[in-house]
Amino acid sequence: MATHNTFSVSQVSQMAGVSIRTLHHYDNIGLLSPIRRQDNGYREYTEQHLARLHQILVYKQLEFSLDKIRDVMCSQHFDAYSALAEQRDVLLRKLDKTQLIINHIEVAMSIAQGEKNLDILFTGLPAEKTARWKSQFAEMASDQSDYKDVMQSLGNLTQQESEQFQQVLEHWLQEYLQVLSLPVHAEDVQQLVLEHLKLQNRFLRQMCKGEEFSGIGYQGYLTLADAIIQEPLAYELFAHYAPSLPEHLHEAMMYFAEHKFKGNIDKYRQVAVGSLSSE
Incomplete structure (x- = not known):
């Protein structure tokens, strides 16, 4: 100094x-x-x-x-006060524009994470099939906006949650393959159908972060069951594991819907709505 x-x-x-x-x-x-x-x-x-x-x-x-x-x-x-007030208004307008840009960036990040999570969910499947399935998945949306909405929702899952769900789903599939020779109303089959409902509820809950989700309803469950045999992509995905899997699972889910879900809708739409890490 x-x-x-x-x-x-x-x-x-x-x-x-x-x-x-x-x-x-x-x-x-x-x-x-x-x-x-x-x-x-x-x-x-x-x-x-x-x-x-x-x-x-x-x-x-x-x-x-x-x-x-x-x-x-x-x-x-x-007039310093007027100058400061004027500059405040300028900065507020810039803040609104900046926030809009941040919102767009966050949406883009969610979509990118959703596409990454989709790759995780296809882990272990043949590369040539997954490439085609992802292309079909994109085409299923009525327009690009619908596809982005789905990817953004899928992007609500972290990479760890996606990996966990993929592992749990793969384990469930392997268990279900062991009961394909049983009738759809068999107790072991119906227990696995219930586990499938739990998995779907947990997965959708994670996708709906920030939004209210009260579980898959009865009509929603019927739509989910029908999609397994009506949607070519879903059918082919399940048939990859066993040709008879799509029809067997569909019939088992319809039996579950008619004999269990329909008579106790509130109970089954709320079942296992916790996060994937709640096990």
Whole structure:
């Protein structure tokens, strides 16, 4: 520190976090004029200069132009309140635009995560089939907006949740393959059908983060069951594991719907609506 509480331009630059070039510019435009030493002409700043520099930097953070800052700080008749109110309105408009951009980015991130999660759900399946299935999945949507909505919802799952669901679903499929020779009303088959309902409820709950989800209803369950044999993509996915799996599972789900779900809708639409990690 120099004598008489003065500071060199390099010291002020370090203390304020601004470049020496910036301080020289402020001096040249009359915004912050330091003392000139008589012996060598070097710039020196006092504590009052530092306080003024702090004010300048505050206005800079508010995105005032240098001309506007000079008007605010140098004119005795300048209406600082009006200038600040005007700048606040400018910043609020920018904030709205910035938030809109952030929203678009977050949607794009969700869609990207959804597409990544879709790859996870196809883990272990033949690459040539998964490529075709993903293409068919995209075509199932009536338009690109519907596809993005589905991907965005799928993107609500974390990578860990997607991996867990894929593992649990794969385990369930392997267990169901062991009961394909049994009639659809057999207790072991119906227990696995109930487990399938639990899995679907948990999966949809995770996809509906931030939205109310009260479980798959009776009509929704019938639609889900019919989709297994009516939707070519769903049919082929299940048939990959065993040719008879789609029809057997469909009939088992319809039996479950008629003999259990229909008579106790509230109980079964609420079953296992917890997260995938609640086991």
